[in-house]
Amino acid sequence: MGGVKMPAKKRFKTNYPGVYYVKGVSIATGKSEKVYYIRYRKDGKAIDEKAGRQFQNDMTPSRAAKLRIRRIEGALSNRGEREAIEAEKKAQEDKWKIDRLWNLYKETLTNDKTRTSDDGRYRKYLKDRFGDKEPQELILLDVDRLRLKLLKTLSPQSVKHTLTLLARIVNYGAKRNMCKPLPFRIKNPTVNNLKTEDLNTGELQTLLKAIEEDDNIHARGIMKLAMFTGMRRGEMFKLKWRDINFERGFITIHDPKGGTDQKIPLNDAARALLQEHPKEGSEFIFPGRGGGQRTTIGRPVNRIKNRAGLPKDFRPLHGLRHLYASMLASTGEVDMYTLQRLLTHKDPRMTQRYAHLRDETLKKASNLAGSIIDKASMAEAKKQGEKNVINIEGHNKN
16 A cells, blocks of 8 residues: 655745755754755756754855755765765864854743844854854954954943853853863953933932923933933833832833833832823734834933933933932932832942942931031030130129
8 A cells, every 4th residue: 555645845946046945843952943955956857855954063154055066066976975964064064163153042031032143242352253154163362353343342241141141052062061171261341321311400400301391202211211210211211000009009021131020119109190191902012003002212311311401421311210219319218129129120339339328428417426426525625615714704703
């Protein structure tokens, strides 16, 4: 009884003649990958030959095209030469190069934002320079040259993210015995991103006036909420009505920068703001186009900032988060642990940038105590002086 003939897989063309691919599944990760084939004629007969897999063999359309040319030219007609090349090809396939490690490592990244950012950094700055190398082939000079080159156009923080990604990829392979660890320590550029913005009383009053006068209700609401709660820009963009618990007095922040979901108090000012804010048929409090999640609000908040005459380097939303933290720290009544919880800082060192404000308030309080004692001492001295004068006058009369 004849078997059932399975339908042929759909072929997808590439930009290279005689090179096509079908969709397959990676043996290592179970994820979708491309399987490349080449088509050529030999002795008048059409031949379809598997060239290799996208991830398992690091195969690309360009490499497949080169293999096709060698087949057409008959470079592999000799059996011994063919076996030698196949052996070399197998050896190359077995090598864990940076590109191969990255393709496996990125599948472990569960955070979509992190995966997208890392993928962009890898393709832009690491793939062409290191992708075809094994980790043990890298030398410190190569990485140093990359660091110096990137610093010409990128911020130190962006360069650090890129170099850290390279280290993470290699560490991923080394921990699984796929490759050797880097034979040197990557030197990251010095990053000073602890910029703390603040506003004096006059600047704050001018800003509040500019906010009230603007006709963009979402810009007004977002800037005020940042001022009242210290929430981050992205957290406010993702904020939904169901995240506000008016009854218990809490705001739930999903997927904050620190990691796990957090709850912060819904203070009276934020409560009043949100209760007056109109609902527009969207689950988001500050919806974007079509009622979906907002992605930007730069133009209106910068308009408000400029109208208020704030410094050019003041970041409208992040600056208001700093203002919120600075105001609390300056009271001297909020300890650093409480402030850390309110700002949802995962690392307490991030909160320490405000410690000096609290310290200054404590110093003033301490100086006040000394001042009170000084005044009391002066009053006592004055009293004693007056008493001595009276005694002297009384003695003279006698």
